[in-house]
Each structure stands twice: as structure tokens, then as C-alpha cells.
Amino acid sequence: RDTLFEQIQEDALWFEIIQVSPEDIDKYNIYRADQLAMEQIAIHSNAEVVLTDAMPLLIEGREIIPLVKGDQKSISIAAASILAKVTRDRAMLEYDKEYPEYGFAKHKGYPTKQHMEALHTYGVTKIHRKSFGPVREEYMKIKLF
Structure with a gap:
């Protein structure tokens, strides 16, 4: 490509x-x-x-x-x-x-297991779409605490 x-x-x-x-x-x-x-x-x-x-x-x-x-x-x-x-x-x-801990070079932002685990461990970054289901769930957890 x-x-x-x-x-x-x-x-x-x-x-x-x-x-x-x-x-x-x-x-x-x-x-x-x-x-x-x-x-x-x-x-x-x-x-x-x-x-x-x-x-x-x-x-x-x-x-x-x-x-x-x-x-x-x-x-x-x-x-x-x-x-x-x-x-x-x-x-x-x-x-x-x-954000090396997220592994964006590998999964290109797609919701792979690695990405979802990083999201859960490290939280939501400024580049995440907060309206996307799994990201929204993590974002709401952060906002609640």
C-alpha cells in the first residue's frame, strides 16, 4: 500500500x-x-x-x-x-x-483483545472515540470515580 x-x-x-x-x-x-x-x-x-x-x-x-x-x-x-x-x-x-502501551502500531486502533486490555488498564486517551461502545464504557467508569 x-x-x-x-x-x-x-x-x-x-x-x-x-x-x-x-x-x-x-x-x-x-x-x-x-x-x-x-x-x-x-x-x-x-x-x-x-x-x-x-x-x-x-x-x-x-x-x-x-x-x-x-x-x-x-x-x-x-x-x-x-x-x-x-x-x-x-x-x-x-x-x-x-502511547506505546496501547500497541497502535500493531492493531491500528481496531478493538483487538490487546487494545481492549490496554484500554481497561490505562484508560481512555485523547485519540479514542468516546462514542465507540467499549471506549464509552471505560470512559464512563472514569467519569464516575
């Missing part, structure tokens, strides 16, 4: 990456926060036609085509997926330096 990430950045006519904060996800929910980020990118692109991976967007004056399994049907969506995943993975590597 890293090689493709670099190649996509070199060869793409245009791209933009927006990272959605844990606070925005907690505020809007993950679906709406992602949708808002995609709408921003679509507006910045000035594209008349916008393809998404099954995500409807609310942009006036644009043709929006939400494709189910879009990353399998469109090279543009597949490329955007690679940019997103590599960006997330690189962010997790940086978070691993800040």
Missing part, C-alpha cells in the same frame, strides 16, 4: 486528504463525520460528477454517484481508499510513539 500511496499522489490529477477528529466523530457520529469530510473534498475538487463508496452526499449542483463496493468498481474510489488507509496507518504509528 505504501508504494501505491506514493504512486497515487504522484499520478493523480488531484486529491485531498481530510482527517476526521475523534471529537467530530463523537459529535456527529462516524457516518455523518465521514460524510461531511467527503462533502468538503467534493466541493474543493470542483468536479461535476462525484463517485463515492456507497456514501450519498448532499451537494447541490453536483451529480453524486454512490457505488456499492465502489472500491471494486472504480479505480478512483480504490485509490481514495488506499490514501485513506495508509494515512490512518501512519497516524497510528505516530500515536504508538505517544
